[in-house]
């Protein structure tokens with residue numbers, strides 16, 4: 451194995467740079483030439499491939515975003531697109547591919563290995579923490595801390611005016627950010643896509659909170675929650691039933707993806723970057739590197755794609771108990 455290509459793909463996440471740096475340096479350490487592939491699969495199709503060395507990743511460890519750029523690429527979903535990518539891959543003399551991204555990116559990587567016999571390894575980089583085979587994904591810890599910081603600020607203004615705030619956080623299919631940041635900020639209710647909570651039940655709980663003497667209330671809503679067709683409609687429905695409340699909606703949006711990666715994300719990304727290169731060097735591919743119970747663990751890409759991490763019912767209970 452002489453040359454390894456590395457790319458970031460799908461939604462960006464803080465800590466992706468730390469993973470790129472670790473991959474590049476581990477390659478150099480093992481005397482393999484690392485190559486950057488820019489803008490995900492699109493860059494591979496377009497041949498945007500460049501040799502790197504340990505110095506080319508200086509000072510990116512602490513930067514948010516991804517210096518390799520990320521993209522969503524429709525063409526790679528087609529056989530013809532993947533063939534073009536394969537031709538560029540071979541022309542650049544690459545022997546293996548490391549993809550830092552989410553399950554969509556891994557689906558593409560798996561097809562690439564299946565169709566052309568290219569060894570691939572995935573590194574989970576997404577703020578959603580929804581990938582099976584790892585307890586944590588790169589970017590999740592930083593995103594949680596960003597949310598906690600923002601919600602603490604909203605709490606200050608909510609309690610000054612006795613308001614009811616609906617706060618939307620990212621998570622189209624997974625409620626990990628909402629549940630964990632909701633517990634950390636002491637919100638009154640947490641709505642996540644995994645659990646269907648009827649609006650009537652939510653309204654009852656808000657009334658109960660009022661009776662229990664709570665002036666302000668905050669409801670954390672994951673963007674994939676199905677209680678309303680969106681958070682504004684949900685807030686409207688509640689406002690109709692509770693006209694006495696001063697209701698506000700805040701959508702945290704893309705600030706959740708940005709910022710300097712936390713210490714945990716930097717360490718996780720460094721561990722997984724090194725593990726990905728080691729795995730390829732040892733002849734193991736078609737896997738995702740992750741961390742399970744504190745140890746680096748390899749999971750076949752197929753399993754990582756098919757399955758999903760489940761919400762811990764004990765955490766739901768903690769949220770319930772601590773918000774009375």
Ligand code: ATP
Nearest residue numbers: 460461491522523526527551552553554555558576
């Ligand atoms: P995030 O979880 O942050 O959304 P992701 O990796 O799941 O990240 P996607 O947009 O789903 O993000 O996938 C990234 C890219 O992977 C796509 O733009 C596409 O190029 C490739 N990809 C996704 N699904 C497939 C597929 N079924 N076949 C081939 N390529 C795919």
